[in-house]
Amino acid sequence: MAGETMRSRNPAGHAGLLGNLLALFNDFASFVESRAALFAKESKVALIQLLVIAGWLIVALMFFAFGYIFLLAGAIVAVARVAQVSWVWVAFATAGVHFLLVLTCLLIARTRMTKRPFPEFSAELKKDREWLKNLDQTSRPTN
DSSP: OOSSOOOOSSOTTOOHHHHHHHHHHHHHHHHHHHHHHHHHHHHHHHHHHHHHHHHHHHHHHHHHHHHHHHHHHHHHHHHHTTTOOSTHHHHHHHHHHHHHHHHHHHHHHHHHHTSOSOHHHHHHHHHHHHHHHHHHHHHSOOO
């Protein structure tokens, strides 16, 4: 008995409670780290998309303001010169052009908003949910 080596309490493949908890926390940290990196990557793309949309909205607002100014100037001059045809119609035409530009900018901004943010991140989470659903089916031994 003195020459015999002590047998390990942990059989092969079992690390004990502490080892399993450490492995669980390590795997969870790796999971969170990979998802955070993916989120950071896609959030940069989403930020650029939002900046483009904001830029088009600012341009649309600027054209709307010019259109409003021309419309007011045209209306004031039109009321002042009730029946005469003069540069008033040019002001109305200019206002109309500006309103068409506003509509164009808003339509461009709308087409930019149809892109779905975070597509890769959503796909990864969907894969994870499917994997978790199938985990019980694949881990149980069939007798």
